[in-house]
Amino acid sequence: MTRVTRFAGRDPGPIARVGGFFTHLRSNGLRLGVAEADLAITALTHVKAISPDEARWALRAVCTGSREEAERFDALFDSFWMDAGRVKQKVVQTKSSKSNDNMHSSRDARGQDAGASGAATALDDGQGAADSEGTGKLVATDVRNLAKKDLRDMIRPDEIAQAEVVALRLGAALRHKRSRRRIAARKGDRLHFRKIMRASLATGGEPIKLLRKRRPDRTRKIVALCDVSGSMTVYAQVFLAFLAGLMRTDAAADAYLFHTRLVRITEALRDKDAMRAIGRLSLMADGFGGGSKIGPSLELFADTYAKRFVDGRSVVLILSDGYDTEPAEHVSTALSKLKKRGCKIIWLNPLKGWCDYEPVALGMAAALPHLDIFKAANTLADLASLDREFATL
Amino acid sequence: MTTWTDLQATLGGLGYVASDDLSVALQLALSLGRPLLLEGAAGVGKTEIARSLSVVKDTQLIRLQCYEGLDAAQAIYEWNYQRQLLTIRAAAEDGETGKQVEDRIFSRDFLLERPLLAAITQDAPPVLLIDEIDRADEEFEAYLLEILSDYQISIPELGTIKATSKPMVILTSNGTRDLSDALRRRCLYTYVDYPDRDTEMAILQARCPGIAAHLGAQIVGFVQKLREEELEKTPGIAEMLDFAAALMGLGIADLTNDPAVLQSTLTTLLKTQSDQAHITKEVSGRIAGRAA
Numbered sequence: 001m002t003r004v005t006r007f008a009g010r011d012p013g014p015i016a017r018v019g020g021f022f023t024h025l026r027s028n029g030l031r032l033g034v035a036e037a038d039l040a041i042t043a044l045t046h047v048k049a050i051s052p053d054e055a056r057w058a059l060r061a062v063c064t065g066s067r068e069e070a071e072r073f074d075a076l077f078d079s080f081w082m083d084a085g086r087v088k089q090k091v092v093q094t095k096s097s098k099s100n101d102n103m104h105s106s107r108d109a110r111g112q113d114a115g116a117s118g119a120a121t122a123l124d125d126g127q128g129a130a131d132s133e134g135t136g137k138l139v140a141t142d143v144r145n146l147a148k149k150d151l152r153d154m155i156r157p158d159e160i161a162q163a164e165v166v167a168l169r170l171g172a173a174l175r176h177k178r179s180r181r182r183i184a185a186r187k188g189d190r191l192h193f194r195k196i197m198r199a200s201l202a203t204g205g206e207p208i209k210l211l212r213k214r215r216p217d218r219t220r221k222i223v224a225l226c227d228v229s230g231s232m233t234v235y236a237q238v239f240l241a242f243l244a245g246l247m248r249t250d251a252a253a254d255a256y257l258f259h260t261r262l263v264r265i266t267e268a269l270r271d272k273d274a275m276r277a278i279g280r281l282s283l284m285a286d287g288f289g290g291g292s293k294i295g296p297s298l299e300l301f302a303d304t305y306a307k308r309f310v311d312g313r314s315v316v317l318i319l320s321d322g323y324d325t326e327p328a329e330h331v332s333t334a335l336s337k338l339k340k341r342g343c344k345i346i347w348l349n350p351l352k353g354w355c356d357y358e359p360v361a362l363g364m365a366a367a368l369p370h371l372d373i374f375k376a377a378n379t380l381a382d383l384a385s386l387d388r389e390f391a392t393l
Numbered sequence: 394m395t396t397w398t399d400l401q402a403t404l405g406g407l408g409y410v411a412s413d414d415l416s417v418a419l420q421l422a423l424s425l426g427r428p429l430l431l432e433g434a435a436g437v438g439k440t441e442i443a444r445s446l447s448v449v450k451d452t453q454l455i456r457l458q459c460y461e462g463l464d465a466a467q468a469i470y471e472w473n474y475q476r477q478l479l480t481i482r483a484a485a486e487d488g489e490t491g492k493q494v495e496d497r498i499f500s501r502d503f504l505l506e507r508p509l510l511a512a513i514t515q516d517a518p519p520v521l522l523i524d525e526i527d528r529a530d531e532e533f534e535a536y537l538l539e540i541l542s543d544y545q546i547s548i549p550e551l552g553t554i555k556a557t558s559k560p561m562v563i564l565t566s567n568g569t570r571d572l573s574d575a576l577r578r579r580c581l582y583t584y585v586d587y588p589d590r591d592t593e594m595a596i597l598q599a600r601c602p603g604i605a606a607h608l609g610a611q612i613v614g615f616v617q618k619l620r621e622e623e624l625e626k627t628p629g630i631a632e633m634l635d636f637a638a639a640l641m642g643l644g645i646a647d648l649t650n651d652p653a654v655l656q657s658t659l660t661t662l663l664k665t666q667s668d669q670a671h672i673t674k675e676v677s678g679r680i681a682g683r684a685a
Contacts, residue, residue, distance in 0.1 A: 046424045061418035065577030067432060070584045181462035197474040205481035308568045
């Protein structure tokens with residue numbers, strides 16, 4: 001067991017320590033307000049606060065709100081309270097002492113990160129992805145690109161604004177009628193008894209006005225998976241802008257990136273500051289522009305996230321060129337698993353826009369039987385023109 | 394004041410084996426008067442905790458099962474329209490004035506209480522279980538926020554109804570969608586995971602007291618190993634108890650004795666066609682062998 005942190009002698013007391021702990025949690029990305037801090041101190045009076053385990057369980061119940069946070073909490077708790085007996089000098093200064101992976105304010109990011117990432121981007125220019133694009137031959141690579149690429153260099157705020165418009169149009173096109181509940185509507189198919197009764201009060205209980213209700217249109221939930229492997233680098237800019245726009249307009253949408261790994265980016269893209277969202281994204285897309293494992297990534301998605309987020313009302317949008325380093329069976333098993341959840345699958349392949357393109361890449365060929373729509377998309381304009389296709393789904 | 398260890402022991406006496414962190418969270422939720430949000434896979438005993446808690450506290454359990462399209466009329470209150478209409482007709486024949494009738498038909502007698510309203514108008518504080526909140530729409534979360542923070546409900550015709558007793562609220566979620574931050578903020582949170590071997594053993598002993606120690610250990614070992622397999626639907630605790638009941642009913646003393654019988658009892662654990670196809674007789678035999 002790790003030893004409890006020893007605080008400095010002039011430390012102001014337990015309340016300040018909890019305050020310090022909250023600063024520590026906040027600087028590590030947990031969204032906590034004053035009310036939570038107050039609640040935490042009250043909670044500690046209800047357990048034996050001197051027992052590390054009890055304090056940990058009590059604070060965890062108060063401070064976390066999701067599984068991811070609960071998992072991270074233990075490490076954060078240890079680093080603050082169980083710091084192997086090291087002396088903490090001033091409790092309130094912990095904010096700067098912790099390096100921070102998930103939260104970057106846009107001010108910070110511009111100052112410190114931009115310099116470092118600039119070098120990384122310059123290095124990347126000479127690498128495989130960009131080169132092979134020139135020869136018109138794209139192959140999948142199975143190495144993870146370790147150079148960090150800063151997506152903020154690639155995506156401009158006005159593009160996100162344009163993408164938002166496109167995403168709105170696509171979302172509107174994906175409406176369909178399938179709600180079980182009916183709501184009041186002038187041209188409804190059934191009588192709305194509740195409203196009729198209410199209206200009949202005005203006419204002494206005589207139901208003169210017949211009001212109606214019908215099943216409302218409900219939007220489909222878009223789940224987008226974007227391939228950011230080396231072969232997709234040139235298109236990623238468009239697609240990521242689209243994803244950012246989609247996340248900002250549609251509260252139900254869900255987004256993932258994959259290259260050699262699968263990363264959920266929904267939370268990051270929902271950041272209020274559009275450029276900060278992209279900044280957080282580039283931290284998560286570590287390995288961006290490297291190899292591609294489409295099949296295993298899709299399979300991982302089908303086995304984990306899809307069980308929670310994909311249902312009969314979802315549209316799974318895959319943005320990839322289909323060049324995979326893994327056997328093609330992975331793609332077809334993953335897609336058939338997804339299909340069983342009752343969703344529609346749309347695959348947008350930037351290469352399909354080329355003349356004479358045939359889906360001969362093994363992964364692509366394996367995917368074809370499972371797809372509801374297979375279309376080309378290279379630019380935002382292409383994406384925008386897809387709304388008619390989507391409406392017919 | 395009861396401590397969490399007391400609560401854990403009382404729950405244990407009722408056959409609910411709660412882990413330490415769950416007990417602390419539950420005790421805090423009770424003493425701070427906050428709702429408790431439980432997340433976790435299906436079949437880890439989230440709903441059961443509310444039922445056990447209502448027995449411990451000796452109060453009523455009011456359950457609201459959420460589903461897509463759940464609205465205020467189903468969850469909070471609705472006027473009894475048919476009865477109102479009949480009353481209006483009857484009043485018209487007796488020659489009552491409009492004002493009198495209106496006062497009468499918008500009184501508490503004509504109000505149909507749904508779970509949320511029922512929960513705050515009890516004499517003794519009940520346990521309110523809001524099950525599978527993630528299935529309800531986001532609009533419904535907004536209704537819930539008012540009730541969870543102020544424990545009051547506004548009915549335009551009647552005014553605001555304040556809670557006569559503050560219910561102990563337990564929310565469960567399977568994580569099929571992200572809940573809003575506003576809702577999470579108001580709740581204490583605990584993630585309920587599949588139990589470890591010792592805990593599951595204790596659960597089995599509590600629920601099936603007659604089971605032989607050897608068979609019990611085999612069952613728990615088997616289910617624990619089965620959860621590591623790639624399955625579409627991982628068996629939960631309820632499935633494990635069904636499995637144990639099935640084996641006891643068939644009078645089996647050792648899992649490894651008869652592979653055919655073991656295979657036929659797997660219907661209690663594996664709930665999809667592909668899972669059943671995936672766990673063949675050989676696979677189940679191998680798992681049983683390793684678990685023993």
